[in-house]
Amino acid sequence: MALTNMTFSRGTAGLIRNPQLANLTVETVTLGSYFEGANNFTDLLLPFDSMSSLTILNEQTLTQLELPPQAVNYTNFSVTLYGCTNLNLSSQFATNPDGTTRQTWYWPQKDIKSLSLIGNISTPFL
Numbered sequence: 001m002a003l004t005n006m007t008f009s010r011g012t013a014g015l016i017r018n019p020q021l022a023n024l025t026v027e028t029v030t031l032g033s034y035f036e037g038a039n040n041f042t043d044l045l046l047p048f049d050s051m052s053s054l055t056i057l058n059e060q061t062l063t064q065l066e067l068p069p070q071a072v073n074y075t076n077f078s079v080t081l082y083g084c085t086n087l088n089l090s091s092q093f094a095t096n097p098d099g100t101t102r103q104t105w106y107w108p109q110k111d112i113k114s115l116s117l118i119g120n121i122s123t124p125f126l
Helices: 070-074
Strands: 004-009 024-029 043-044 048-056 064-068 077-082 093-095 101-103 112-117
Touching: 048 070
Parallel strands: 004 024, 024 048, 043 064, 048 077, 077 112
Antiparallel strands: 093 101
């Protein structure tokens, strides 16, 4: 399935991909806005096989953001994060409840078009 745009605003709390969906691509994903109310995401996995642009604005409840392993193949990828004061971007890894570690962020290995990260970010994330 290919989508041009997915926008979430005002109260969305989760995003779950149907396991039977073989391929899911989207050009632009937007969470929140500069002016409208935000969503209720806390931990969010963006389950897209391909994505060109990710914009997250004023998502105050968002604490963890995950990209899938397929993200290493994203091309001309743009990321904008603004006003997500509780989003933890201190590492590319997270600790599971059982104490094991898993990778939660995968940087594209090809082209990154732009990065605009405004918030609490530390060097191990980059």
